[in-house]
Amino acid sequence: MSIYPEALCVKKVAAIGKAIFLIFVATAFGAFPCRAQQEHQPDLVLRGTITEANRESYVEVPFRVPAGVVRVSVEFAYTGHERQTTIDLGLLDNERFRGWSGGNKNAFTVSESDATPSYLPGPVRPGVWKLLLGVPSVGKGVRSEYVAKIYFGRAGETAATSTFEAAPVRQGPAWFRGDLHMHDAHSDGSCDSQSGKKVPCPLYKTVEAAAARGLDFIAITDHNTISHFDAERELAPYFDRMLFIPGREITTFQGHANVFGTTEFIDFRLTSKSVPTFSKLLDEVDSKHALLSINHPGLPTGSACMGCGWSVKDTDFKRVHVIEAINGDNADGPLSGVPFWQQRLNDGLRVTAIGGSDNHNASYPPDHEAAIGRPATVVYAANLSERAILDGIRAGHVFVDVEGTRDRAIALMATAGAQTVAMGDSMNVSTGTRIDLSLSLDNLAGAHVELIRDGEVVPFGDHKSVAMQHEQWRAEQVSDGKRHWLRVNVRAQDGRLLVLGNPIYLNF
Ligand SMILES: [Zn+2]
Ligand SMILES: [Zn+2]
CATH class of the missing domain: 2.60.120.380 (Jelly Rolls)
Structure with missing residues (x-):
């Protein structure tokens, strides 16, 4: 069952298009009522005559x-x-x-x-x-x-829908694509000026590039500052097909973490008197109902890149709901954050994997390895609003499109008896219970799929490679009554990772 049942509600979800999600919604969310529309009453009303x-x-x-x-x-x-x-x-x-x-x-x-x-x-x-x-x-x-x-x-209040928009940018549930990690002139993003000098890159260039890539949402995450929100406030009404989620990269000497969903200042001086411990930082994030994601935990740390890896002492991972498993082009290999993330899953925690380009130059062309929107984080949300996207991420209804295409997609579902769940959800299954897995694959012809169970690759039934643009695969597992997680990777023929899926949790 979803850990954030208020993320979706019956009325909105009823309009969903794909039959497969009707099952998902009816079973995973159907029991939960819509969150009441927040009444927006003024604190003061001033009247007068001219x-x-x-x-x-x-x-x-x-x-x-x-x-x-x-x-x-x-x-x-x-x-x-x-x-x-x-x-x-x-x-x-x-x-x-x-x-x-x-x-x-x-x-x-x-x-x-x-x-x-x-x-x-x-x-x-x-x-x-x-x-x-x-x-x-x-x-x-x-x-x-x-x-x-x-x-x-x-302080600590969040906008009913979104910080920069009064209403959802798009109504109705869908998968939405976005980039959750980018830098510009408000931190260390740079690009070429008119005369070819390297200069701090204006934020609008980042936004313009993200819009040109067809992204549905963005979070610009300058290091520690909150100065970029003013520029976003100006641009959001113009780029009104794209959702702006307030973000920043808390950048400490021991690790980096993005915080999404608040414009208020958060003290980043970890290990100083004001923020002695990571728990204190998390208290601050929680008090603002914001969402924290540990960034690029697979990078090394040291004098070359202080705090780039994650070496924060006494991290209470039970309080960390999101990890940036793929940063830029580090999907696989020694700098990937995937092993760090999967270790948390093996420890019995439910943590959502996301991706972020960590772009520092808005003028990189779309096929550049660090281009905006590469990777894209793809979130199933009740609508295109900040609250719905962050709820979708918290709930793990997410896959990462490593190359930031506009149309590669997967959906993994599991059914056991009367229960049907999707990526990010959990189900309880006793020993001997049959679990039917179903996987839809869109625009992935030629690729092959890895089913990953507790970190080990196992066959996905007797399926080998993807032949068609749209396929539906089925496989079966039998529960041993113990705790497991199951997810899929989709890889190209040459082995490069194309899509990373989040887990379905069994007996967590
Ligand atoms: Zn960083
Ligand atoms: Zn960064």
């Missing part, structure tokens, strides 16, 4: 920001447009000017890391803030009523 007396003046509308608020969002509306009233909008915090959008926006947000264009990110301090209303014109004899709804975001 008349001819206010023409060509500025009206200050004060409001109190309480302690503990980390984000202030405003929605503004007024009557009398049709009778020549215009009200411009700006904001003063308790110390300084925070922006002016005139008549070009009726909603905006400001926080420490990011703000709607026209507004400045920066500390959100408690005290009296003021909406600044500029009144260039009011119709003769007109009384215009305005209403400003103020929403406060508090």
